[in-house]
Amino acid sequence: MSVAFVSGIVVFVLASFVGFEVISKVPPTLHTPLMSGANAISGITIVGALIAAGVGKGTFAAILGFLAVASATINVVGGFLVTDRMLEMFKRKPRSRS
């Protein structure tokens, strides 16, 4: 295995642990926004999609690249916007009538 691949594994394992540590205690109220926010972050694959679409040669590569960019963008744009829309409703409101 190349050194680059091994350092990729190192990054992957450490980032997984960071993920576990950062979000081990989430109040149930935020489970849905957390899930959809995390889902938007998984759209980071858009980086790979942009490279594929941008440098690919030939019609077939262009089709694959276009589909990859479009899908990843739906994931990114839709994910962040819908999370924001949900969180906007979670604003602290005064206990209206107690």
Added chain:
Amino acid sequence: MSGLFLLAQAESNEGSVTLLLYLLAAVLFIIGLKQLASPRTARRGNMLAGVGMLIAIVVTLVENDIANWGTVVAGLLVGSAVGAYLALRVNMTAMPELVAAFNGFGGVASALVALAEIERTGSHFNVETGVVVALSLAVGSITFSGSFVAFGKLNGSLPGRPVSLPGGKLLNAVLAAAAIASSIWAIAADNALAFWLVVAITLVLGVLAVIPIGGADMPVVISLLNSFSGVAAAMAGFVIGNSALIIGGALVGAAGLILTLQMAEAMNRTIANVLFSGFGAVSAGPVTTGDKPVKRATPDDVAIALAYAENVIVVPGYGLAVAQAQHAVRELANLLEDRGVNVEYAIHPVAGRMPGHMNVLLAEADVPYEQLLDLDQSNPRFPHTDVALVIGANDVVNPSARDDETSPIYGMPILEVDHATTVVVIKRSLSPGFAGIDNPLFYMDGTMMLFADGKEAVQSVIDAMADV
């Protein structure tokens, strides 16, 4: 430069500034996720993660010699339009299927990145790259087809009940083995066709894996698919040698896995049990509901019980989402609070069809989140509760999960509404819940049943309240 080397991928010819900017994006993802875990900072956290994503996109476009701007811009425009339309237009009650759909798009994007790499290289990979290409294809494809089956089940176009396929488990095992064999063939023979075969097999596998799972288990399935979409992105990161993808994907993989474990724990089941045993497949024996007496209530009875209570706890379930009764519930709560009644909401972790489903609906109806209680906060309060108002929930308040060792749901933590002085159950009919298990709660002395659609029932109680 050995420290930086951890981030640098030997094959890439990106400059160190580029790598540091990708690192900045990854750091913003981590801070964003951290802030998403607290109500006060969640919105800012989501925005920070979005800024990180924007940085990653801009860096990618600037640092690579993009030849096909037309394709890139077209993909970005189409994706932005569709994503924004779905995110801003879809009704809040349709949130579970929308999250499932976005998961699916993320999964397929990662698989497509790997396919493009196969096309670019003519599938000449060394062994480790071949393995991550196969993993991107397989995990991405399963996420895609599994998510869209979940989408269909959630929006009602596919049957939500568990569909058991004869020999389903064996077939899935055969397909998984075939996908592995095909991957080995593809890597050993540099065969593009074999990689495509992996895609075809795992697409079918995703469908067959999710089809048998019933609607009430969807919180576990959606969380797991969410985790998969992260893993697929991380694998795509290995394929193109990009640490931002590896870090972002690993974070999401871990986040999704934590939620999955929490959901499975809230049902007292293992993930394997949810995925492979199909709740409905546990035959619960014949349901005998006809001969036992239940106490039917009128809206007036319910209004009186609520109006003269001191403490009321509302217990929402999937039926509340189906009936879209959240605004009516809030209106009723306002009327009660005007009379000095203390109203709170008890929310079971797996109530509804995705983690936090009830919380989102009640937030939409302007219920302050301080009034939402989780399992551990609720149960000590039921003994001091005058009326527990159960709307469209069934299995999560079934006392046999606590008392009856022969019950298929025995051991699942429940909301102990039977400890309240009076229980009002609003339900369309006596039909058992999705698990096909009879609920002794309905026949208890302190229980009143109001048979109606959730929204109409709450509305009729509101009307009756005027005369109390």
